Amino acid sequence: MKPSRIKYDPYLSLEDIAVNSGVSVEAVRRYIKNRRIDRKCDEEIIRYHKVKRKIKDNPHVTIPQIATSLSMAIGTVRKYADMKRPPRPSHGKISMVEQMQPTLYVSVSESESEILRAILFTYLNNTLTYDCDLTIGKGGFYQNSVPLPRFLYDINPLMDGVKNLSEAINLPNEVFNSVVIDLPCAIVKPTIRRKKQIFSSFGTIEELYATYKKMIELAWRLLKDDGILVFKTMDFSLNSEPLWISDKSVATAVQTGFSLIDKYIYIDRKAVNAITSSRRRASTPAHAYFFVFKKRQII
Ligand SMILES: C[S@@+](CC[C@H](N)C(=O)[O-])C[C@H]1O[C@@H](n2cnc3c(N)ncnc32)[C@H](O)[C@@H]1O
Known part of the structure; x- marks a missing residue:
């Protein structure tokens, strides 16, 4: 699935989503179809919650009173009032309202988008997406429930609309509320490093650390006070040394001035299965970390 610029919000009309995303209504319809979003179910879930909220706010309210205040038919209100649980999407489809629901506490997940959504919910007022990704790559993070950020950069741009990292380096200070970074986590000896590996690995550990530092400092400069940096990384071993x-x-990040405010662990299920089925020790763990850093000005 290709990452999309569409800022899909199940609470908005197709027309409003199209305007907010700068695309046609037809493009929004295609987005819904391709991602198998059950929009009809989402509309029902929204109505269900509206009715239940009215009842919770005033247990003595009558069905006709709710119908009038929500401009719904009496029969519709009764249907939702009698439901024990919110409607569920049809088989094979997804509910975006469910996806956007607060995740009570996700510290471990097999879905990168679930982790990115949980961070948006917990630390960024449940905004639809991040302001900027400095290592967008092929946009894998934004294939499911998180739309593409508005500002996309990469040292090796691969997608339309992605600017070269040098342009981010030239941006003024403190322009974003949130930044995402996901640098390569692999070392390949410079002698055997082929051209296509240049951007998916580093030649030496010193090069890796220097780039990590440079990118963390760039994020610090681009973030506003209290801004959030999401930094994905993992441990690995080199010549059997962890x-x-x-x-x-x-x-x-802490030396730069950031505070570590949360950590999430992504479990790569395919890698776990490959390791357990082959009974071999992996050189890279089958999990990665999503660190959440907050920019706190030192007074
Ligand atoms: C693991 S990929 C990112 C994948 C991305 N998160 C996604 O969802 O598709 C690593 C990214 O870091 C970028 N990169 C590689 N070397 C870099 C360097 N020295 N400085 C900055 N970015 C680099 C690559 O171009 C690549 O897009």
């Missing part, structure tokens, strides 16, 4: 890249990333 390299604690994640600890080093936290130390670098």
